[in-house]
Each structure stands twice: as C-alpha cells, then as structure tokens.
Amino acid sequence: MVTLKDIAEQAGVSSMTVSRVMNGKTKDVSQKTAQRIKKIAEEMGYVPNSSARALASRASRLIAALLSDYDEESAPLEDSYNSSFFGELARQIQKEGYDLMIHYVKDYTDINYSLKSWNVAGAVFLGMFDENIKKIQKDNTIPLIFTDSYSSIRSITNVGIDDYQGGETAAEYLLKNGHRNLAFIGPAAVGNGVIMHRLQGFCTCLRDNGISMPPEHIIDSGTEHLEQMLEELCRGSDPVTGIFTTSDFCASRIYAAAYQAGLGIPDDLSVIGFDDIRMSRYLTPPLTTIRQDIKKKADVVCQLLMKHIKNQDVPAENVVLGVELKERGSVRKI
Amino acid sequence: MVTLKDIAEQAGVSSMTVSRVMNGKTKDVSQKTAQRIKKIAEEMGYVPNSSARALASRASRLIAALLSDYDEESAPLEDSYNSSFFGELARQIQKEGYDLMIHYVKDYTDINYSLKSWNVAGAVFLGMFDENIKKIQKDNTIPLIFTDSYSSIRSITNVGIDDYQGGETAAEYLLKNGHRNLAFIGPAAVGNGVIMHRLQGFCTCLRDNGISMPPEHIIDSGTEHLEQMLEELCRGSDPVTGIFTTSDFCASRIYAAAYQAGLGIPDDLSVIGFDDIRMSRYLTPPLTTIRQDIKKKADVVCQLLMKHIKNQDVPAENVVLGVELKERGSVRKI
DNA sequence: TTGTAAGCGTTATCAA
DNA sequence: TTGATAACGCTTACAA
Numbered sequence: 001m002v003t004l005k006d007i008a009e010q011a012g013v014s015s016m017t018v019s020r021v022m023n024g025k026t027k028d029v030s031q032k033t034a035q036r037i038k039k040i041a042e043e044m045g046y047v048p049n050s051s052a053r054a055l056a057s058r059a060s061r062l063i064a065a066l067l068s069d070y071d072e073e074s075a076p077l078e079d080s081y082n083s084s085f086f087g088e089l090a091r092q093i094q095k096e097g098y099d100l101m102i103h104y105v106k107d108y109t110d111i112n113y114s115l116k117s118w119n120v121a122g123a124v125f126l127g128m129f130d131e132n133i134k135k136i137q138k139d140n141t142i143p144l145i146f147t148d149s150y151s152s153i154r155s156i157t158n159v160g161i162d163d164y165q166g167g168e169t170a171a172e173y174l175l176k177n178g179h180r181n182l183a184f185i186g187p188a189a190v191g192n193g194v195i196m197h198r199l200q201g202f203c204t205c206l207r208d209n210g211i212s213m214p215p216e217h218i219i220d221s222g223t224e225h226l227e228q229m230l231e232e233l234c235r236g237s238d239p240v241t242g243i244f245t246t247s248d249f250c251a252s253r254i255y256a257a258a259y260q261a262g263l264g265i266p267d268d269l270s271v272i273g274f275d276d277i278r279m280s281r282y283l284t285p286p287l288t289t290i291r292q293d294i295k296k297k298a299d300v301v302c303q304l305l306m307k308h309i310k311n312q313d314v315p316a317e318n319v320v321l322g323v324e325l326k327e328r329g330s331v332r333k334i
Numbered sequence: 335m336v337t338l339k340d341i342a343e344q345a346g347v348s349s350m351t352v353s354r355v356m357n358g359k360t361k362d363v364s365q366k367t368a369q370r371i372k373k374i375a376e377e378m379g380y381v382p383n384s385s386a387r388a389l390a391s392r393a394s395r396l397i398a399a400l401l402s403d404y405d406e407e408s409a410p411l412e413d414s415y416n417s418s419f420f421g422e423l424a425r426q427i428q429k430e431g432y433d434l435m436i437h438y439v440k441d442y443t444d445i446n447y448s449l450k451s452w453n454v455a456g457a458v459f460l461g462m463f464d465e466n467i468k469k470i471q472k473d474n475t476i477p478l479i480f481t482d483s484y485s486s487i488r489s490i491t492n493v494g495i496d497d498y499q500g501g502e503t504a505a506e507y508l509l510k511n512g513h514r515n516l517a518f519i520g521p522a523a524v525g526n527g528v529i530m531h532r533l534q535g536f537c538t539c540l541r542d543n544g545i546s547m548p549p550e551h552i553i554d555s556g557t558e559h560l561e562q563m564l565e566e567l568c569r570g571s572d573p574v575t576g577i578f579t580t581s582d583f584c585a586s587r588i589y590a591a592a593y594q595a596g597l598g599i600p601d602d603l604s605v606i607g608f609d610d611i612r613m614s615r616y617l618t619p620p621l622t623t624i625r626q627d628i629k630k631k632a633d634v635v636c637q638l639l640m641k642h643i644k645n646q647d648v649p650a651e652n653v654v655l656g657v658e659l660k661e662r663g664s665v666r667k668i
Numbered sequence: 669t670t671g672t673a674a675g676c677g678t679t680a681t682c683a684a
Numbered sequence: 685t686t687g688a689t690a691a692c693g694c695t696t697a698c699a700a
Binding site: 001045047048049050051052054055060075076077078080083084086087088090091094099100101102103104112113116117118119249252253255256259278279281282283284285286 | 335379381382383384385386388389394409410411412414417418420421422424425428433434435436437438446447450451452453583586587589590593612613615616617618619620
C-alpha cells in the first residue's frame with residue numbers, strides 16, 4: 001500500500017505537502033512541487049485511504065441507501081421500480097465523487113448502525129419508515145433524504161411524486177374512454193402511503209364525475225385468486241371494464257390472470273398501470289400507464305443530498321415530481 | 335459520538351477492556367465486568383467506528399460489488415437479472431456481518447480505486463472484465479469473485495452457470511416439440527461470453543440431430559427492426575417456428591414485436607427464454623425458459639467470499655451451477 | 669484478567 | 685509555501 005509518507009519520502013517533502021496536493025489545495029503549494037508530487041503519486045499508484053480520511057476529518061464521502069426490509073422473504077430490489085431507482089441513484093452519487101453503501105434495515109437499531117458505523121455523509125431512505133422518522137431525525141445531524149414518504153412529521157426532506165394526481169389522471173382517462181364500472185387492484189392500502197394517495201385521487205375524480213366505486217372493487221393484489229376475482233368482476237350483469245392498478249408489475253399479474261380467465265385486454269378489460277418500468281412497453285398489449293420519471297427522481301435526491309451536505313442550514317423541503325399519462329394499448333374506448 | 339474511551343470512563347476501566355468486550359473476546363475478560371460494560375455500552379448507544387477499526391486492523395468488513403459500466407447510457411440494474419442478483423447478494427453479505435458498497439467501473443483505474451480506497455475485504459464482479467482480470471489479480475491479495483466470466487485466465491474464482499447446457503436444453507426441447515426451422519436472438523455474441531456459450535450449446539445440439547441453422551437466423555437483439563425481421567423469418571416459404579433467445583427481457587421484446595407483426599405466440603411462433611426472472615410467468619402466454627437459480631448463485635458467491643476471506647490459501651475454483659427447463663406456455667407442439 | 673504504549677494513514681492547527 | 689505535531693477511534697503486541 002502506498003501512503004502519503006511514501007510519496008513524501010520519494011519527493012523529499014513532508015507528507016503534509018503531499019496531502020495538500022492530493023486534496024487539490026494547489027494554491028497553498030508551489031506549482032513546481034505540486035506537479036512533481038502528482039507525477040510521483042501517479043507513478044507509485046497512490047490511492048487515498050478513505051478510512052484514514054474519514055477518521056481524521058470526521059467526515060466521509062459515503063452515502064448510505066437504506067432499504068426498508070420488513071420481511072426476510074421480500075426482495076426490494078426484485079421490484080423493477082426500486083432497482084431502477086437504486087441503480088440511477090448509485091450512478092448519480094458516484095458522479096458526485098461519493099461512494100454508496102446499501103443496507104437492508106428492519107428497525108431502529110439497524111438504521112442507527114447504518115448511519116453511525118461509517119459516519120456517512122448522508123442517507124437516502126427507500127420504502128416506508130414512518131414509525132422511526134422522528135427518532136432518526138433527532139439522533140442525526142447528517143442530511144437524510146426520504147423518498148415517497150407521507151410522514152406526518154413536518155420538516156423532513158422528501159422526494160416523491162404526485163400520487164394523488166396520478167390516481168386522478170388514471171380515472172380521468174378511463175372515464176374519457178367511456179368506462180364507468182371500475183376496480184382498483186393494489187397492495188392492501190397501508191395507512192398513509194403512496195398506495196392510499198393513488199387510490200384517493202382515483203376515487204375522488206370518479207366521485208366528482210358522479211361515478212362511485214363500491215368497496216368490493218378494491219382488491220388486494222396479494223390475493224392468490226386474482227384470476228377468480230377477475231372472473232367475478234368482469235362476468236357479472238354489470239361487468240367491470242376498467243382497472244387501475246398501483247404498479248406495472250401488478251399490471252403484468254393482471255394480464256396473466258386475465259389471460260387465464262379468458263379475458264382479452266383491452267377488449268374485455270382495460271388496464272392502466274403505474275410507474276412505467278422498462279418492461280411495460282413490451283407487454284402484450286403495451287401497457288398504458290402513469291409514468292414517473294425515475295431518473296429525474298434519483299437526480300433530485302442526489303442534488304438535494306449534495307446541497308444539504310455542503311450547507312447544513314438548508315431547510316427541509318418536500319419535492320413533488322409530476323407524473324404523466326403514457327398512452328399505449330391496454331385501454332380501449334367503449 | 336460515543337467512543338470506547340467514553341464507555342471506559344463510565345465503567346472505570348481502560349478502553350482496551352471495553353474493546354475486548356465489544357469484540358466478543360469474553361474469555362479474556364471477567365464475566366462481571368463484561369456484563370457491566372455491555373450494559374453501559376448499550377445505554378450510551380455505542381456504535382463502533384468502522385473507519386477506525388479498518389485503519390487500526392488493516393482489514394474492513396466491507397465488500398465491493400463492481401458493475402461493469404462500459405457506457406453512460408447503460409443501466410445495469412435496470413436489467414431484472416442483474417438487479418435480482420445484486421439484491422440477493424446484498425442480503426447475504428449483510429447476513430454475514432459485512433457491508434456492501436456498489437461501484438460502477440469503466441476501466442482499470444476505477445477498479446483499482448474501488449478495491450483499494452476502503453481496503454475492502456473482498457470484491458464481486460458483475461459483468462465482463464476479461465481485459466483487466468490478469469492485472470487485477472496480480473495487484474490484489476484480497477479475494478475476488480467473478481460471476482459469469484469465461485476468461486481464459488486460469489485460477490480465477492468464478493461462479494457461473496452451465497450456459498452451454500442451457501443452450502442444449504433449449505434446442506432439445508424445441509426439437510422434441512417438432513420444431514425444425516429455428517432462430518436465435520440475442521446481443522451480438524461478444525467473444526467468449528455467456529451469450530456465445532448459449533449459442534454454441536444450441537447449435538451443437540441441433541447439428542447432432544441433423545438440423546442446421548443458417549447464419550442469417552442469428553439475429554442481433556439490438557436491432558431496431560425486430561418486428562420486420564420476425565415477419566421475414568416467419569412468413570417465408572419455409573417459416574421459422576421456434577426462437578431461442580438469451581434473456582427473458584429479450585423474450586418480452588420478441589413478444590411485443592410478434593404482436594405487432596400479427597404473429598401469435600405460441601401458435602405462429604414458439605419462444606424460449608433464459609433466466610426465469612420474476613416477470614416471466616406473468617407474460618402472455620407465460621414464458622417457457624431456461625431457469626437459473628439467482629438466489630443460489632448469490633449464496634454461492636457469498637460463501638466463497640467468506641471462505642476465501644477466512645483462509646487466504648483456499649485455491650481458486652470455478653463453480654458451475656446447473657440450469658433447468660421451466661416449461662410454461664410459449665412453446666407449442668407441432 | 670487488565671492495562672500501557674505504539675501505531676494505522678490521514679487531516680487540522682499552528683508555527684516557521 | 686512548507687513542516688511539525690497532535691489527534692481521530694480503534695487494535696496489536698506486550699507487560700503487569
């Protein structure tokens with residue numbers, strides 16, 4: 001391992017001088033020696049020791065990504081949305097000269113460890129963290145960026161999308177295409193999360209247009225019997241013709257169930273998804289969906305992180321990104 | 335921040351004693367003091383400083399995952415296969431008490447930095463690294479685990495699957511179902527990688543059965559004109575009836591192109607994929623594919639890593655995991 | 669069983 | 685413009 005000291009000896013200077021050069025404080029060092037030292041460092045293959053740096057400067061160029069992991073069996077990164085976002089985030093963070101660690105966290109202890117162990121410069125939270133937010137905020141002075149959080153705690157920095165608007169847009173579009181009998185399929189709408197807001201936007205828009213959706217048309221996507229439910233919904237005397245679902249992944253499950261039930265999309269059943277993951281355009285038929293810009297989201301998160309790291313006094317802010325309808329082939333006009 | 339020293343002062347012992355307790359070297363410390371110290375540490379919310387540890391012990395509990403990133407526009411983690419594997423790997427590594435960093439790497443400089451900067455205990459390589467392997471190996475003593483590498487360098491530790499066998503299995507299955515005129519769709523078969531081996535297994539099996547596949551039936555999945563190609567292939571006097579493709583994601587693109595071309599799957603065209611990502615069973619029709627066990631792969635990588643970390647003298651080994659045919663609905667009998 | 673001393677590679681601070 | 689020194693929090697090696 002090549003250290004500052006090694007280079008210093010080669011160059012006949014003190015290691016402080018080398019340190020200054022390596023940190024780009026070139027105005028404190030003469031041009032000549034700076035050049036010479038750079039060359040020697042290059043030749044010797046010097047790579048700064050980040051641990052030592054972090055220790056001495058009490059600040060690391062490290063960001064932690066925290067994935068909430070309620071359950072051993074869940075696989076957050078198997079979800080196309082999450083993994084795309086994480087991948088983009090990693091790229092952006094790296095571009096800023098920071099390194100990224102990933103932690104699955106279950107409870108406060110895990111979170112605490114993730115934040116303190118490597119004294120990370122900041123953290124990004126993916127998933128639900130409502131219970132712990134208050135305590136986390138209190139215990140830490142580093143920037144914490146939440147994503148898609150609807151915590152009632154004010155003054156947290158969050159980047160999310162307009163889920164409510166997304167629900168509305170979906171409803172509008174289905175109505176515009178003549179659908180009147182609708183259903184909603186998603187994970188059991190937990191408390192105050194994105195799912196609930198999408199559902200609310202959807203329902204409110206329907207109600208404003210004089211349409212109501214009976215509670216039994218709100219279906220838990222976790223059900224084993226999706227096919228059967230679809231049959232019941234679409235075969236009655238007053239058949240459901242349109243479904244709004246909370247993710248494109250979920251939409252693909254609906255496609256499969258509909259297929260098994262002998263229901264054609266969009267002929268017998270129209271479906272509108274959420275997210276616009278890469279695969280959606282390749283479904284048969286291509287999925288009409290509410291698109292969120294994952295790249296943009298990662299970008300905003302990263303910029304916010306950098307801003308807060310550079311200046312501790314930046315106030316908390318809640319960024320809400322827009323969504324847009326991506327019209328493809330899974331909704332028909334009736 | 336709570337340090338060993340803080341705890342030591344509270345407990346009226348030296349920080350060495352606390353250090354021993356925190357590292358579970360309880361046989362070197364009296365039961366009584368050990369208990370007392372544990373309690374105090376708990377109360378004070380002690381979290382060990384990993385940077386300091388790494389610095390003092392010249393060894394970190396950190397693993398680096400290196401994603402090869404030839405191109406700004408590519409998004410390795412948008413690929414379902416990669417992201418699932420990465421997610422599983424992260425979980426396994428964490429379970430072993432290690433932390434995981436992610437790095438996109440372009441060239442030798444990047445790799446070098448990733449490995450040295452945090453003196454990681456080991457690294458896992460995802461993607462192609464053929465050019466640099468020799469140099470990387472020479473410069474590092476830490477365990478390096480490659481995945482899906484067909485490097486000609488001997489004595490690297492690699493975890494892969496039996497790609498050749500996968501190709502054979504696909505061919506056998508198509509033949510068994512009466513298909514004689516076949517095509518292959520995948521990324522331009524770069525040098526010596528997984529793609530080439532899958533293709534070779536496929537072709538060899540065909541040849542052994544007296545069937546030949548003309549070169550123009552090997553199609554680059556990167557083409558813009560997939561729909562048109564499919565038309566040409568399947569509408570001629572001697573139409574292609576079966577396609578083997580190198581990933582399930584690619585299969586979904588073929589589904590979409592076939593749909594646009596008015597070709598029904600499996601009625602007009604049978605398709606067999608590779609990977610068995612989560613989405614495959616939800617395609618319409620559900621995709622018949624060559625399955626690889628991603629969880630198992632991550633598990634093997636992690637165990638290998640631990641073994642090599644604990645014992646530097648373990649020889650390099652190349653683990654080849656099996657693949658299996660997952661029969662679903664995209665291949666028809668003719 | 670416990671403690672002392674030195675040192676890991678770097679940066680902050682102050683002095684020259 | 686440069687250097688000496690202490691310190692960051694911890695572990696290793698040795699001594700008591």
